[in-house]
Amino acid sequence: MSLSQQIEEKKNELKLLKEELANKRSGGNSLILRTTSSDVQSFNSSPLKIRRNLTGHLGKIYGMHWATDSTKLVSASQDGRLIVWNAKSTNKLLAIALRSNWVMTTGFAPSGKMVASGGLDNVCSVFDITDTEDENLSAFRELNGHTGYISCTRFLDDQQILTSSGDMSCILWDINSGSKITEFLDHNGDVMFLAIKPGDSNIFLSASCDGTTKLWDIRAGNCEYTFEGHQSDVNTVSFFPDGNCFGTGSDDATCKLFDIRVGAEVNNYTHDEILCGITSIDFSLSGRFLFASYDNFNCYMWDVLKGKEVMVMEGHNNRVSSLGVSPDGYALCTASWDKDIKIWA
The missing domain is CATH 1.20.5 (Single alpha-helices involved in coiled-coils or other helix-helix interfaces)
Structure with a gap:
């Protein structure tokens, strides 16, 4: 031959x-995980309860994010304030007045020295919070370049931050200079959320109203893979703890689990009684549980392997807009339009 x-x-x-x-x-x-995990013992109940209630916001809370120390967290409300909390003592450490009340998202830097916010003013505002005694704290940097609302902000470190927007793009910024480093332009709908890969800040995911989730490599600047499967807007995305899989939540009333290594969906989480969209998701530290917040004022705890509901977490009396598991895995925070933040453990 x-x-x-x-x-x-x-x-x-x-x-x-x-x-x-x-x-x-x-x-x-x-549903491959349900088949392969048929011999694994199911969880039928959980002792998860409300342990702390953080009150002080005067408007709907749209976002929250844990600090890496698993003690502090930051929340963003349409009362026009960011509040940095001690989640264990429930004390307010810092209240930051924003230039726009229409805030939609917030994020804590890994160092704990900075927080960011963004919203309908199309600007990502970065604050240096090392001096928590300053009651009139101004933005250290205002990153202006999106032509639509800012939906999510996530720090890579104290020098770089990622933003997603209703203008269908994501942008990587140099915080010190206030300039764009890279624009990520492959979605055909509003980009609603970002997730950075654990242990590798060069890789991130974006969830969009075009019904897809995209995997990006910052070094290449291009979309590496597009994940499809939802029938409506994808509102939220979160990496599985090992970084090889990720979860999504959509207005189609389902959460899904995708495996990056095979580029496919491997499980989904819903049942006939769920008729509303998902606003936010996160995994337990072990990865066995998926937590999801819904428009029906409740949060659900799912068995990741079995695809079964473990418990319904009731406690808020309005839309639960954001949730997150603390980095040490000991607590879950939920934030709601009812103006309250609850710590579950």
Whole structure:
């Protein structure tokens, strides 16, 4: 066989393998985890209860984010304030007056030295909070470049921050200079949320109203893979603790689990009584549980392997807009339009 014939044979073999992989991705069993985990013991109940109630906001709370010390957290409310809390003592450490009341998101820097906010003013405001005695704290930097609302802010470190926007883009910023480093432009709808890969800040996910979630590598600047499967807006995304999988929550009333290594959905989480959208999700530290907040004022705790509801977490009397598991895994925070923040453990 000549060299050209060998090359042609390998090309045909590669084509067949690609077609086989595409068929498996499109028609594969999205409930594969339920099948493979049939012998694993189920969780039928959980002692998770409300341990702390953080009160002080005067408007709907739209976002919260834990600090890496698992003690402090920051919340953003349409009362026009960011509040930095001690979640254990319930004390307010700092209240920051924002230039716009229409705030939608907030984020804590990994160092704990900065917080950021964004909203309908299309600006990401970054605050240096090392001096918590300053009651009239002004933004250290205002990052202005999006043409739509800011939906999510996530720090890579004290020098760089990612933002997502209703203008269908994500932007990586240099905080010190206030300039754009890279724009990420592949979505066809509002980008609603960001998640940075644990242990590798070069990789992040974006969830969008175009019904997809995209995987990006900051070094390449391009979309590495697009994950489909939802029938409506994807509002939220969170990496699984090991970084190999991720969860999503959508207005189609389902949460899904995707495996990045095979580029496919491997489980979903819903039942007939859930008729509303999901606003926020996060995983337990072990990865066994998925927590999701809903428009029906409740949060659900799901068994990731079994795809079964473990418990309904009732306590808020309005839409639960944001939730997050503390980095040490000991607590869950939920924030709501009822103006309250609850700590569960």
